[in-house]
Amino acid sequence: MPPEISQHLGQVSAGAGIGLSVVGMGLGVGLIFASAIQSVARQPEMAKQLTTLMYIGMALVEGMALLGVVFCYLALKG
Amino acid sequence: MNSNFDLNEYIMHHVLNSHEWLLPFVSPIPLPGVLTSHALMVLFGCTIILLLFLVFYRKNERVPTGLTNCLEALIVFVRDEVAIPNLGEKDGLQFTPMLCTIFFFILTLNLMGLIPLFSTATANINVTFSLAFLIFVLLVFGTLLRNGLKGMWHALIPSTLPKWLIPFFIIIEIASILVRSVALMIRLFANMIAGHMVIMSFLGLIILFGWVAFPAIFLAVFMYCLEVFIALLQAYIFILLSAVFIGQMYHPDH
Numbered sequence: 001m002p003p004e005i006s007q008h009l010g011q012v013s014a015g016a017g018i019g020l021s022v023v024g025m026g027l028g029v030g031l032i033f034a035s036a037i038q039s040v041a042r043q044p045e046m047a048k049q050l051t052t053l054m055y056i057g058m059a060l061v062e063g064m065a066l067l068g069v070v071f072c073y074l075a076l077k078g
Numbered sequence: 079m080n081s082n083f084d085l086n087e088y089i090m091h092h093v094l095n096s097h098e099w100l101l102p103f104v105s106p107i108p109l110p111g112v113l114t115s116h117a118l119m120v121l122f123g124c125t126i127i128l129l130l131f132l133v134f135y136r137k138n139e140r141v142p143t144g145l146t147n148c149l150e151a152l153i154v155f156v157r158d159e160v161a162i163p164n165l166g167e168k169d170g171l172q173f174t175p176m177l178c179t180i181f182f183f184i185l186t187l188n189l190m191g192l193i194p195l196f197s198t199a200t201a202n203i204n205v206t207f208s209l210a211f212l213i214f215v216l217l218v219f220g221t222l223l224r225n226g227l228k229g230m231w232h233a234l235i236p237s238t239l240p241k242w243l244i245p246f247f248i249i250i251e252i253a254s255i256l257v258r259s260v261a262l263m264i265r266l267f268a269n270m271i272a273g274h275m276v277i278m279s280f281l282g283l284i285i286l287f288g289w290v291a292f293p294a295i296f297l298a299v300f301m302y303c304l305e306v307f308i309a310l311l312q313a314y315i316f317i318l319l320s321a322v323f324i325g326q327m328y329h330p331d332h
Contacts, residue, residue, distance in 0.1 A: 052159075052318070056319065059265060059315040060265075062265075063261060063269065064264075066265075066269055066272045069268070069272055070271055070275075
């Protein structure tokens with residue numbers, strides 16, 4: 001494979017990695033928020049506890065996905 | 079289209095650490111010796127916190143007003159919503175000062191990154207590593223000091239576990255302590271650096287394409303507002319997860 005093609009392939013795959021991380025993050029955060037909203041609708045008195053749990057779950061999912069985004073960006077740059 | 083403008087270079091230049099202090103409208107000021115811009119920001123942040131709590135915080139007021147009221151509300155929030163529910167009455171009160179310190183430190187540095195004069199020190203993995211290392215030391219040596227070796231054993235191994243599973247569980251639990259601390263470090267770092275990268279890439283589009291990219295201003299402003307929320311949320315999440323992890327190690331029976 002000529003070197004310029006392999007370099008462009010690297011850039012394309014790093015960009016695709018950013019997209020895939022964002023897809024995963026969207027799915028995860030969407031599921032968490034959906035179930036949190038559903039639970040609050042069923043049991044409004046649990047809203048306070050559920051909000052805390054929702055933020056913990058969101059941070060856990062988002063952190064790992066953002067790690068993917070940042071590392072893909074660094075790969076794109078380097 | 080501006081062809082000799084490198085978007086990557088522009089973003090990295092604004093996000094990464096450097097030996098000069100970037101200021102709006104004037105050329106960057108070179109910093110002496112080992113001092114970098116992020117180290118300078120940590121010093122500024124500490125100065126701001128000290129000023130807030132030593133000078134502007136009026137402790138003797140019977141009814142707190144103004145800034146004192148605002149700071150007090152945050153401290154009571156940390157104590158009643160984070161420390162006591164996760165760590166219990168006694169340990170919660172004991173841990174409130176440390177959690178408050180970490181909370182205000184992260185919050186100040188996060189919010190300082192959104193002011194044009196300053197850069198984000200929490201978008202540097204060295205800063206977040208030292209914060210997470212503090213929690214790691216507490217998870218390991220804090221438990222050992224408080225509960226002794228036996229308490230540490232109880233925190234790692236559930237008492238109903240079959241004998242032959244114990245070696246595997248020790249490995250898994252040691253790995254999980256490491257992973258929790260590393261996840262704390264990575265989360266704060268990635269969140270702060272990613273937000274600033276997005277804002278910078280929107281602004282870079284304007285330099286790259288000129289007037290055509292005018293709507294990017296609104297997207298950048300929207301991201302900026304989201305960043306203010308994320309700055310608060312990440313400071314809260316950091317202390318909340320630290321409190322949850324420390325609570326799990328200190329009270330394994332719950």
